[in-house]
Structure formats: C-alpha cells, structure tokens
Amino acid sequence: MNDLGALGFSEEQADLMEAASRFCREKSPMEKVRKLIETEEGYDASVWNEIADLGWLGIAIPEDYDGVGLSIAEVAPVMEAMGRSMLATPFFSTTLAAQALLAGGTEAQKKALLPEIVGGVPATLALAEANGEWDLTKIEARATADGDTLRLNGAKRFVADAAAARYVIASVIAENAPALVIIDAKEIPESALRRETIIDETKRACELTLDGVIVPKAALFDPAKSREAFERIDLVANLLASAEMAGACAACIDYTIEYLTTRKQFGRTIGSYQALKHPTVDAYVEYEQARSHVYAAAHSFSDQGAGEIAVRMAKAQSLKALSYAADRSIQFHGGFGFTYDCDAQLYRRRAAFHASQFGDETWQRQRLAELLF
Amino acid sequence: MTDAHQKELAEFAADADAWFAANTPRDPGFMLPLTFMEVGTDQQFEFLRDWQRKVWEAGYLGAAWPEDYGGGGLRQDFQDAATAAMKKHDAPIMLNAIGLNWTGPLLLDMGTEEDRKKYIKGILSAEDIWCQGFSEPENGSDLGNAQLKAERDGDEYVLNGSKTWTTQGNYAKYMILLARTDPDAPNKYAGLSFFLAPMTVPGVETQPIRKLTGEFGFTQTFFTDARIPVSCLMGEEGQGWLVAMRTLEYERGARKGQAGGYVMTSFDAFQIVDLAKRAMRAGAPAIDDPVMCDRLVEFVIEAQGLKLNNERGRFAPLNQDRPMGLPLSNKLAWTEFVRRLNEFAMTLTGAAGGYYVGDENAFDDGLWTRGYLNAFSATIGGGTSQIQRNIVAEHVLGLPKK
Numbered sequence: 001m002n003d004l005g006a007l008g009f010s011e012e013q014a015d016l017m018e019a020a021s022r023f024c025r026e027k028s029p030m031e032k033v034r035k036l037i038e039t040e041e042g043y044d045a046s047v048w049n050e051i052a053d054l055g056w057l058g059i060a061i062p063e064d065y066d067g068v069g070l071s072i073a074e075v076a077p078v079m080e081a082m083g084r085s086m087l088a089t090p091f092f093s094t095t096l097a098a099q100a101l102l103a104g105g106t107e108a109q110k111k112a113l114l115p116e117i118v119g120g121v122p123a124t125l126a127l128a129e130a131n132g133e134w135d136l137t138k139i140e141a142r143a144t145a146d147g148d149t150l151r152l153n154g155a156k157r158f159v160a161d162a163a164a165a166r167y168v169i170a171s172v173i174a175e176n177a178p179a180l181v182i183i184d185a186k187e188i189p190e191s192a193l194r195r196e197t198i199i200d201e202t203k204r205a206c207e208l209t210l211d212g213v214i215v216p217k218a219a220l221f222d223p224a225k226s227r228e229a230f231e232r233i234d235l236v237a238n239l240l241a242s243a244e245m246a247g248a249c250a251a252c253i254d255y256t257i258e259y260l261t262t263r264k265q266f267g268r269t270i271g272s273y274q275a276l277k278h279p280t281v282d283a284y285v286e287y288e289q290a291r292s293h294v295y296a297a298a299h300s301f302s303d304q305g306a307g308e309i310a311v312r313m314a315k316a317q318s319l320k321a322l323s324y325a326a327d328r329s330i331q332f333h334g335g336f337g338f339t340y341d342c343d344a345q346l347y348r349r350r351a352a353f354h355a356s357q358f359g360d361e362t363w364q365r366q367r368l369a370e371l372l373f
Numbered sequence: 374m375t376d377a378h379q380k381e382l383a384e385f386a387a388d389a390d391a392w393f394a395a396n397t398p399r400d401p402g403f404m405l406p407l408t409f410m411e412v413g414t415d416q417q418f419e420f421l422r423d424w425q426r427k428v429w430e431a432g433y434l435g436a437a438w439p440e441d442y443g444g445g446g447l448r449q450d451f452q453d454a455a456t457a458a459m460k461k462h463d464a465p466i467m468l469n470a471i472g473l474n475w476t477g478p479l480l481l482d483m484g485t486e487e488d489r490k491k492y493i494k495g496i497l498s499a500e501d502i503w504c505q506g507f508s509e510p511e512n513g514s515d516l517g518n519a520q521l522k523a524e525r526d527g528d529e530y531v532l533n534g535s536k537t538w539t540t541q542g543n544y545a546k547y548m549i550l551l552a553r554t555d556p557d558a559p560n561k562y563a564g565l566s567f568f569l570a571p572m573t574v575p576g577v578e579t580q581p582i583r584k585l586t587g588e589f590g591f592t593q594t595f596f597t598d599a600r601i602p603v604s605c606l607m608g609e610e611g612q613g614w615l616v617a618m619r620t621l622e623y624e625r626g627a628r629k630g631q632a633g634g635y636v637m638t639s640f641d642a643f644q645i646v647d648l649a650k651r652a653m654r655a656g657a658p659a660i661d662d663p664v665m666c667d668r669l670v671e672f673v674i675e676a677q678g679l680k681l682n683n684e685r686g687r688f689a690p691l692n693q694d695r696p697m698g699l700p701l702s703n704k705l706a707w708t709e710f711v712r713r714l715n716e717f718a719m720t721l722t723g724a725a726g727g728y729y730v731g732d733e734n735a736f737d738d739g740l741w742t743r744g745y746l747n748a749f750s751a752t753i754g755g756g757t758s759q760i761q762r763n764i765v766a767e768h769v770l771g772l773p774k775k
Binding site for chain 1: 666766
C-alpha cells in the first residue's frame with residue numbers, strides 16, 4: 001500500500017501558530033482587510049516590515065543564508081493564521097520564490113538573494129501563461145542567448161505581487177529545456193506590467209510582458225537542478241495555498257455561525273433551522289479534514305513520494321472545504337449575502353482564486369491517480 | 374516512555390503479531406459477520422464466541438483492564454499493539470460489543486467493586502453476552518423520551534414495555550437498560566434510570582427482526598411484569614440519562630477505556646482500489662474509467678482525512694478551537710463515509726451489481742451490495758446522522774436548539 005503521509009506537530013509549529021495567530025488577529029481585522037482592498041498596493045508596508053523583523057521570511061531558510069533553519073512545515077501554521085485573518089502581504093509569493101531559489105538556484109544566487117529576502121525584500125515567481133497550463137514545465141516563454149546575456153520573450157500571467165517584488169523569477173525555455181531565470185525588477189519597464197483584475201481582491205497580480213527584457217547569463221538557475229526546482233515550487237505553492245485556505249475556512253465558518261446565532265426570522269434565530277444547521281455541520285466536517293490534511297502535508301512534506309501525495313490531497317480537500325463553506329455562507333446570509341459588504345464573498349473568491357493557481361481539485365486528483373494507482 | 378517499557382512493548386507487539394499470524398482462523402466455509410450487528414445465525418455466533426474467548430485467553434483482549442477482573446493489567450499501548458496485530462492479520466471481529474465497549478468501560482468508570490467482579494470476566498470471555506436496551510419502537514432518536522416502565526416493588530423493579538433494535542438480543546444474558554422509574558418527574562430526563570438487567574428472568578421475550586438485507590442480527594425485546602433485583606440499578610434512581618449519555622460517549626469514541634479489538638471490520642479505502650482493479654465495467658476494469666477513477670481518488674482522500682482526524686487528537690494545539698469538535702463529529706463523518714463508499718463499491722461492479730448474496734455469479738459473494746444495505750445500520754443506529762448533525766451544530770458550533 002502507498003505511504004500517504006502521517007500527521008505530526010512540532011513545538012516550533014505550535015509556538016509559531018500561537019504567535020502568528022495573535023499577530024494576524026491584531027494586524028488584520030476585517031475593516032483593515034476591506035481598506036487594503038481599495039488601495040493600489042494591497043498591503044501595509046509597516047506590517048510587512050514587522051513580519052520580516054519577526055523572522056518569518058526566514059523560517060524555512062538555512063542559517064547559512066541568514067534564515068532560521070527550520071523547514072516549510074513550520075511556515076504552514078503562519079500561512080494558516082494569515083489565511084484566517086485574510087492578512088494580505090507578499091508573504092506567499094516571497095516564501096515561494098525563496099524556496100524556488102533554495103531548490104534550484106546557484107550558490108552565488110542563493111548567497112546574494114536569500115539574505116535580502118529574509119530581511120524583507122519581496123520576490124515572486126512568474127510561471128503561468130496564456131495556455132492555462134498547470135504543468136509548470138510546459139512553457140512558451142523563451143530565453144535566447146546573446147553573448148553574455150539572455151534575451152527574454154513571451155508573457156506571464158498571475159505574477160503575484162509583481163508590483164512589489166524586487167526580484168521576479170520567471171520560467172522560460174532556455175536551450176530547449178525548462179529553466180528559471182532571475183529578473184531584477186529594475187530591468188522591467190513599467191509598461192511591461194499590467195495589473196490584472198483577479199477574483200480574490202485581497203491579492204495583487206500582474207501580467208508581465210517579457211519581450212525586450214535582457215538579463216545576464218548568470219541569472220539562470222542551475223540547469224542541473226531545474227527539475228527539482230519546478231517540483232518544489234509546485235508542492236510549496238500547493239501546501240501554502242492549502243494552509244491559507246484551511247485558515248480562511250475556519251474564519252468563514254465562524255463568520256457564518258455568528259450570523260446564524262444572531263439573525264432572526266419568523267420569530268426564530270435562523271441557526272435553529274435544520275436546513276441551515278445541517279449544511280453548516282457538513283462544512284465543518286469538511287473543514288476538519290482539510291486541516292488534518294494540511295498538517296499531514298506539512299509534516300510529510302520532505303518524504304519522498306508521501307510528501308507529494310499528502311500535499312495534493314491537502315490542496316484538493318482544502319479547496320473543497322473552503323468552496324463549500326463559503327458557498328453556503330453566501331446563501332445563509334440571505335439578502336445580505338448577495339451584497340458586497342458581506343464577507344462571505346471574500347472567502348468564496350479566495351477559493352476560486354486558489355483553484356486557478358497550481359491546479360484545481362480535479363487536476364490534483366488526476367495527479368493523485370497517477371501517484372496512487 | 375522508558376527504554377525498558379519500549380522494549381517490553383515491542384516484544385509484546387511481536388508476540389501478538391506471531392500469535393495472530395498463527396491463530397487467525399481462515400475461511401470457515403460460511404460468511405462471517407463484518408460487524409457485531411450482523412450476527413444472524415447460530416453458526417456465526419458460536420464461531421465468534423469461541424474466537425473472542427481464544428483471543429482473551431491469549432492476553433490480547435482487555436490487556437489494559439485490571440487483572441483483578443480478568444484483564445491483563447497492562448498499559449493501553451499494549452492493547453493498542455494487540456489490536457493493530459488483529460487488524461494486520463484481518464482477524465474476525467470481537468463478538469461481545471456492548472459488553473466490551475460500553476458496559477465494561479462504564480463499570481470500570483463508575484461501577485461498584487461487586488459489579489466489576491461479577492460482570493467483567495464474563496464480558497471478556499464472551500461467556501456473558503450483553504445487549505443494549507435504549508431505543509424503543511416509538512422512541513428511536515428521541516432517546517430521552519423512553520417509556521419502558523420500571524416500577525419499584527420492595528426489593529425489585531417490575532419492567533413493562535418493549536425495546537427494539539436489540540443487537541444480539543436473542544443471545545444476550547444481560548442488557549444495559551434505560552427505563553422510566555418516575556413518570557411524573559419534572560422533565561422527561563429526570564424520570565429515567567439505568568439498569569444492568571438480566572435477560573434470563575421470566576417475562577422477557579425476544580423476537581428477531583429481519584433486516585433490509587433479508588438477514589437477522591437484532592431483536593425486539595418485550596418485558597411483561599419482568600422482575601429484576603434493585604441491585605441492578607446503575608447509579609441512582611433518576612440518573613439514567615446521565616449514565617446513558619456517558620455510555621454513548623464510549624460508543625462514539627469520545628471517551629476511552631474500551632477493552633480493545635474491534636467489533637466492526639474497518640474499511641480501508643485501498644480495498645476499494647483493489648476492487649476497482651478487479652471489477653469489470655462495460656468490458657474493462659472499473660479503474661480504467663476516468664470518471665470512476667476520479668471518484669475513487671475522492672474516496673481515498675476522504676478516508677485519509679478521517680484517519681488523520683483520529684491522529685490529530687494527540688496534538689493539543691491542533692484541537693484548541695473546538696475541543697469536542699472531532700470526537701463529536703466522528704460518528705457522523707465515518708458512518709456517512711462508509712455508507713457512500715459501499716454504495717460506490719456496488720456501482721464499481723457494474724452489471725455484476727445486479728446480483729445479490731447467494732448467487733454464484735455475485736461479485737465477491739455479494740459482499741459490496743450487502744455492505745451498502747448494512748451500512749445504514751451505522752448511519753441510523755446510535756443516533757441517526759440527522760440527529761448527529763443537530764448534536765454537532767448545538768454542542769460544537771453553538772447553534773441554537775430553538
């Protein structure tokens with residue numbers, strides 16, 4: 001039988017969970033989330049600096065590069081807490097870029113960039129394209145050698161936090177093989193970035209035109225580690241997305257319950273109606289499984305085979321749980337649920353966005369079928 | 374855990390593994406019940422009774438119960454190791470479910486020394502079969518409304534009324550019984566009392582109930598002026614509801630202390646994967662059908678999620694939000710999962726799903742079709758899924774009752 005991963009929970013995870021929960025509750029009340037949606041940047045730079053000062057950007061970075069030297073398993077509770085409070089910062093994209101660097105960057109690149117990232121310099125990945133591929137190695141963008149430089153062309157979509165990022169790591173085909181290349185944001189003309197209107201309004205993403213961007217040859221990741229880097233990006237992204245959604249799901253259920261226990265119709269608190277009660281319980285049951293899957297995925301992340309299975313299960317289950325909980329939350333809020341002011345839509349949009357990135361439920365299940373049977 | 378303890382445990386586990394490898398009975402030539410609620414023939418009953426006794430005598434049942442009462446006097450992880458060995462070798466179920474999982478833990482928790490000495494050994498050896506008398510024909514989910522009368526008459530209580538869905542009622546020597554001792558109590562719960570009632574006194578009759586599968590396993594039990602001694606009372610008169618609720622916590626796994634082993638064959642989602650590879654749909658293995666394959670993965674994810682939920686209990690920081698959430702939703706989540714999984718298994722077998730137990734062409738002897746029908750025993754029994762949702766909604770999520 002396949003090893004599907006197991007559950008574990010370390011003291012470090014527990015400490016970070018507590019600290020992050022407290023921090024996020026304080027820094028990201030819903031009024032603040034709403035306010036940030038209206039801003040161009042989408043996040044509060046002072047909160048971002050505090051996150052850097054707390055060392056959370058270095059949790060899964062080795063001490064050699066100024067990190068804390070723990071693993072991605074310890075990032076999961078932080079991401080979960082951020083998801084629960086809908087705290088918007090470039091944390092997801094920057095953590096993901098750092099993990100990509102760790103897995104596939106050259107020693108020189110890691111030495112140069114990782115300490116900066118740990119210190120609070122935002123970075124991101126540019127992977128998706130018009131073809132809608134979730135297989136990260138199916139790339140149209142090209143890097144063509146030109147003396148000591150590489151001439152890039154193509155276009156990237158859903159480049160998370162691109163406007164904030166100091167470094168953008170883009171996937172390209174170089175010498176007929178999938179590769180990753182670091183672009184200093186200074187090399188990206190303003191006209192190359194178009195802010196995208198995405199379904200999750202708490203997040204920021206851009207379309208990035210690579211045509212005309214030139215980078216030094218030394219900006220290429222280590223070609224020998226390319227495959228490893230793409231695999232790691234896929235799994236880290238899906239783990240972080242799962243954790244963020246599990247957190248959001250807990251908040252969404254709390255939010256629904258708050259309404260069900262206060263709103264009255266026909267002389268009764270609406271939460272007493274079984275037609276609303278029972279689906280709320282069903283949402284809760286799905287949520288608890290999602291959370292268990294997330295912590296199993298975090299714990300088993302580095303296990304060959306089991307790690308990938310656990311992560312894909314976590315992504316599928318957290319998508320299912322959050323989509324359902326938020327869908328019912330909109331419905332159970334009645335007329336208010338149909339308004340922009342009701343937070344249920346924020347949760348539903350978040351699930352829809354995560355479904356669009358790094359593979360939806362069906363995609364994860366298809367990969368699981370290959371891994372399991 | 375000390376090294377010495379760890380070593381002792383490892384040795385015990387290895388012995389258990391070897392014992393079950395050598396002693397687990399293979400195909401007895403008739404279909405064995407998959408759960409304690411499916412014991413429909415004397416042949417099945419005798420077989421399982423012998424098996425439980427054998428396991429207990431070997432020291433792999435009740436290993437963590439006190440030695441004074443017939444247990445092994447070991448720590449719980451020893452029994453867990455024995456149970457794991459049982460599972461690994463796919464051993465038949467333990468028969469005396471109500472005794473092992475409900476009465477026993479209850480006696481160890483709040484029983485008198487005399488009662489423990491009197492009952493526990495017989496529970497472990499399967500000499501004394503126990504049944505449960507909670508549900509009544511007119512009061513299924515509304516357990517608190519139980520109407521079976523127990524009237525005090527000197528040193529005895531006189532029982533009149535009937536109980537239904539009595540598992541193994543026709544074999545049981547004792548019943549844990551919820552009865553109404555005070556019809557005029559201020560509320561329906563306060564009028565209830567809990568008894569360890571003998572089934573062997575005059576005035577107790579059982580009538581087998583034929584299930585939707587066509588088989589047997591339950592009875593309706595009639596009490597007509599049946600007299601039981603006052604000493605059968607568990608707790609005080611009027612405390613019946615509290616004792617019954619505590620008992621249900623054992624059933625739902627929310628409270629520990631059970632004798633060990635298992636009384637239901639647990640489902641491993643990979644059995645269904647295996648089935649999907651063997652079963653033919655429209656001329657090809659079911660697993661080659663992409664729609665079936667996708668649904669199969671969904672079931673594997675769910676099975677794993679529920680398994681992980683159980684593991685999560687060990688990590689306190691992961692259970693802080695709603696501490697009773699997982700224990701109280703466990704029954705609902707598992708039983709509904711098993712029902713849907715069985716239903717899916719039945720559809721996997723395609724055209725062969727039209728056969729039923731008894732036909733020589735039935736796939737896996739009709740195990741899956743029958744399993745689906747039997748799965749309702751768990752989504753209805755012990756509080757229907759609908760009532761379970763009310764419990765979770767009210768006690769975990771804090772939604773209002775009215």
